[in-house]
Amino acid sequence: MGRMIRAISENGGVVLFAVDSADIVREAERIHQTSAVTSAALGRLMTGAVLMSAVLKRDEDNVTLRMEGGGPAGLLLAVANGKNQVKGYVENPVVELPLRADGKLDVGGAVGRAGTLSVVKDLGLKEPYVGQIPLVSGEVAEDITAYYATSEQIPTVCALGVLVNPDLTIAAAGGYLLQLLPGAADSEIVRLEQNIAAMPSVTKMLSEGMGLEEIMNRAMDGFDPHVLDESRAAYVCDCSAERTERALLSLGRQELENLAEQGEDLEVCCQFCDKKYHFAPGALLVQLK
Numbered sequence: 001m002g003r004m005i006r007a008i009s010e011n012g013g014v015v016l017f018a019v020d021s022a023d024i025v026r027e028a029e030r031i032h033q034t035s036a037v038t039s040a041a042l043g044r045l046m047t048g049a050v051l052m053s054a055v056l057k058r059d060e061d062n063v064t065l066r067m068e069g070g071g072p073a074g075l076l077l078a079v080a081n082g083k084n085q086v087k088g089y090v091e092n093p094v095v096e097l098p099l100r101a102d103g104k105l106d107v108g109g110a111v112g113r114a115g116t117l118s119v120v121k122d123l124g125l126k127e128p129y130v131g132q133i134p135l136v137s138g139e140v141a142e143d144i145t146a147y148y149a150t151s152e153q154i155p156t157v158c159a160l161g162v163l164v165n166p167d168l169t170i171a172a173a174g175g176y177l178l179q180l181l182p183g184a185a186d187s188e189i190v191r192l193e194q195n196i197a198a199m200p201s202v203t204k205m206l207s208e209g210m211g212l213e214e215i216m217n218r219a220m221d222g223f224d225p226h227v228l229d230e231s232r233a234a235y236v237c238d239c240s241a242e243r244t245e246r247a248l249l250s251l252g253r254q255e256l257e258n259l260a261e262q263g264e265d266l267e268v269c270c271q272f273c274d275k276k277y278h279f280a281p282g283a284l285l286v287q288l289k
C-alpha cells in the first residue's frame with residue numbers, strides 16, 4: 001500500500017500532495033516485468049497519475065496520463081481513480097539503455113522527446129476533459145509541470161522519483177505536487193522557488209528515510225503547512241468480464257461473425273494486469289440480437 005497526504009499552507013494559498021508509491025511501482029514491475037529504465041518511466045508516470053487523482057471528487061472519477069514520445073519504450077499509460085487506485089501499462093517493458101552522464105536512468109531516452117503527454121479527466125460529465133502538450137523532456141515530472149502551466153494555468157512544481165536496485169527490485173518511489181492557488185504574492189513565489197531549489201531529489205529523500213511530512217515541511221518551509229488528510233494509494237486493476245465483453249461487443253456484428261467463422265474462443269488479456277478472459281464469438285453474437 002502506498003501512503004498519500006494532502007497538505008495546505010496556513011494562509012490557504014499553497015497546496016501539496018505527496019505520495020510514497022514504492023509498493024505501487026513494485027506491483028507494476030511484478031506484472032509487467034519491466035527493466036530498470038522502464039520501471040522508472042512507468043513508475044514516475046503512475047506516481048504522477050495518483051498525485052493528480054488527489055483532487056478527484058468522486059470514487060469513479062478518473063485521470064488518464066498517456067505518454068508517447070517516440071522512444072524505445074513506446075506508449076506509456078497510467079490511469080488513477082478517485083479512490084487513489086492506479087494502474088499502468090508500457091508497450092515495451094524491456095528497454096536497456098546506458099546510464100546518463102550523471103549516473104541516472106535515462107528515462108527521457110526510453111520515453112523519447114518527440115511526442116505528447118495527454119491528460120484525460122473523466123469527471124462523470126457528458127464529455128471528458130482532454131489536455132495535450134508537446135513533451136518537454138520525456139522525464140515525466142517536467143512534462144506534468146508543463147501540462148499544468150499550459151493546459152490548466154496552475155503554477156505547479158512536480159517532482160517524481162523511482163530508485164531501482166541492481167537486481168531490478170524497487171528501492172524507493174514517490175513524488176509530490178506543489179501548487180499555488182490564485183492570488184499568491186510575488187514574495188511567496190520566490191520563497192517556494194528557494195525551497196524547491198534546496199530540496200534533494202525525491203529518491204534521495206525517501207531512500208534516506210524521510211517521511212512525507214518531512215518532505216512537506218521542506219517544500220513548504222515558511223508557510224506553516226499542516227496535513228489536511230491522508231489516504232491509501234495502491235495498484236488496482238478494475239477490469240472485469242462484463243467490461244471486457246462490452247468492449248468485444250463494440251467490435252460490431254461483422255467482425256464478430258468473422259471471428260465466429262474461425263471457430264476458436266477469443267482470449268482477451270488485460271493490458272494493465274495480464275488477467276485473461278475467454279469468450280465464444282457465437283455467444284457474443286447472440287447478445288447482439
Ligand SMILES: [Zn+2]
Nearest residue numbers: 237239270273
Ligand atoms: Zn486488468
